[in-house]
Amino acid sequence: MRQSGARALDAAQKTRADSMHDIRAIRENPDAFDRDLQRRGLAPLSAELIALDEARKSSVSAAQANQERRNALAKEIGGAKKAKDEDRAAALMAEVAALKAAEPELKAAQDAADRTLADRLAAIPNRPKPDVPEGADEHGNVLYRSHAATRERLTEGREHFELGEASGLMDFEAAAKLSGSRFVVLKGQLARLERALGQFMLDLHTQEHGYLEVAPPVLVRDAAMFGTAQLPKFEDDQFSVFKGLDYVRSLQGQAGADTAPVSDEHFWLVPTAEVPLTNLVREAILREEELPLRFTALTPCFRAEAGAAGRDTRGMLRQHQFSKVELVSITTPEESANEHERMLTSAEAVLKKLDLPYRVMTLCTGDMGFASQKTYDIEVWVPGQRTHREISSCSVCGDFQARRMNARYRGKDGKPAYVHTLNGSGVAVGRALIAVMENYQNPDGSITVPSVLHPYMGGLNRIEGAR
Numbered sequence: 001m002r003q004s005g006a007r008a009l010d011a012a013q014k015t016r017a018d019s020m021h022d023i024r025a026i027r028e029n030p031d032a033f034d035r036d037l038q039r040r041g042l043a044p045l046s047a048e049l050i051a052l053d054e055a056r057k058s059s060v061s062a063a064q065a066n067q068e069r070r071n072a073l074a075k076e077i078g079g080a081k082k083a084k085d086e087d088r089a090a091a092l093m094a095e096v097a098a099l100k101a102a103e104p105e106l107k108a109a110q111d112a113a114d115r116t117l118a119d120r121l122a123a124i125p126n127r128p129k130p131d132v133p134e135g136a137d138e139h140g141n142v143l144y145r146s147h148a149a150t151r152e153r154l155t156e157g158r159e160h161f162e163l164g165e166a167s168g169l170m171d172f173e174a175a176a177k178l179s180g181s182r183f184v185v186l187k188g189q190l191a192r193l194e195r196a197l198g199q200f201m202l203d204l205h206t207q208e209h210g211y212l213e214v215a216p217p218v219l220v221r222d223a224a225m226f227g228t229a230q231l232p233k234f235e236d237d238q239f240s241v242f243k244g245l246d247y248v249r250s251l252q253g254q255a256g257a258d259t260a261p262v263s264d265e266h267f268w269l270v271p272t273a274e275v276p277l278t279n280l281v282r283e284a285i286l287r288e289e290e291l292p293l294r295f296t297a298l299t300p301c302f303r304a305e306a307g308a309a310g311r312d313t314r315g316m317l318r319q320h321q322f323s324k325v326e327l328v329s330i331t332t333p334e335e336s337a338n339e340h341e342r343m344l345t346s347a348e349a350v351l352k353k354l355d356l357p358y359r360v361m362t363l364c365t366g367d368m369g370f371a372s373q374k375t376y377d378i379e380v381w382v383p384g385q386r387t388h389r390e391i392s393s394c395s396v397c398g399d400f401q402a403r404r405m406n407a408r409y410r411g412k413d414g415k416p417a418y419v420h421t422l423n424g425s426g427v428a429v430g431r432a433l434i435a436v437m438e439n440y441q442n443p444d445g446s447i448t449v450p451s452v453l454h455p456y457m458g459g460l461n462r463i464e465g466a467r
Contacts, residue, residue: 135364
């Protein structure tokens with residue numbers, strides 16, 4: 001594990017190692033745990049985890065026994081001194097000194113055992129819900145429902161980058177000079193169309209779907225990324241930021257070494273607003289009557305796409321920087337399934353109002369995300385590629401993220417319990433722009449503006465080129 005990933009665990013793991021998975025539940029039903037992992041394509045792990053937990057418990061017991069013996073000896077020393085038995089008092093004091101000398105080693109062993117179990121648990125994905133279809137990859141996904149636009153569906157057409165470059169409003173060469181590959185410069189009416197899409201989505205979710213708009217930071221610390229499970233597993237997919245000279249200093253020494261920064265001024269650029277929005281409830285105990293909490297935000301998002309080499313190298317489909325409207329819900333375990341369906345409907349409403357054809361897929365166990373219990377993907381039709389492409393993922397995570405964030409609520413019985421968290425794209429703005437461009441393209445290369453966006457475009461109903 002790289003040092004930044006280790007820092008994330010250090011920052012987050014100030015409580016129990018089983019704040020990631022409930023080790024007690026694994027002990028009580030190891031077969032069920034292993035079956036869930038098997039559905040994820042993983043080997044059984046319960047025996048290994050239980051053994052690690054036994055080692056952790058043994059280290060705790062050894063440290064406690066040391067302290068209990070020292071406490072007992074303190075009383076015996078007092079009695080020996082009161083009886084003026086100096087030889088016995090000296091022998092007892094020597095034993096106390098030996099116990100005290102052993103304390104650092106016992107503490108180190110306990111810390112190591114805690115860390116070993118925590119590291120192992122942190123690398124294990126969430127357990128899938130029973131109704132999630134089994135499969136190894138996207139070919140195992142199952143159609144949930146589909147929606148046809150009222151407009152005539154285009155079966156083929158020019159791709160978005162062909163339309164954008166021909167109009168002079170989409171410039172990849174300029175972006176490459178500024179930042180390298182997987183960036184784009186939008187200009188004029190196309191830049192306005194992207195802005196209009198984001199504002200339309202925010203208004204829809206806040207005014208019709210009951211989400212609270214939030215303007216969060218896009219720089220976050222290690223613990224926030226750990227809380228939503230971007231760290232430590234997906235460290236290579238993230239962009240890391242150091243303050244000032246800390247970056248230069250972090251690179252001193254062996255080239256390519258995984259060196260930690262020299263101060264606490266280290267951040268991550270958010271890959272999604274899910275990170276800051278979900279972490280709004282970290283280390284909190286909410287009142288049940290406050291739930292559900294529903295947040296939305298429009299932010300830039302940053303992804304290194306480390307695992308996507310050679311995929312979608314043309315155009316805007318897979319960018320290092322993109323805008324997205326995010327939806328996050330915090331709710332009780334009893335309501336999380338209903339909230340998942342509600343979130344999906346909210347995201348679908350964006351595409352319905354834009355009059356875009358799409359389908360909803362239930363992701364199989366081998367294709368859904370690390371933190372997810374169940375995921376719906378909304379895939380919009382893009383005639384330029386003559387296929388459907390993902391434009392939103394709506395996931396229920398159960399208490400998986402809540403455990404990592406120590407986010408709880410106090411139920412009617414007065415006892416704290418972990419909340420359930422959900423997140424979804426409502427939707428990805430750049431991909432919505434692609435879908436609008438390709439589905440609303442005209443034979444002359446112009447783009448008709450969807451009627452729902454006219455108020456956001458100053459009444460403009462057609463994009464024809466650079467002006």
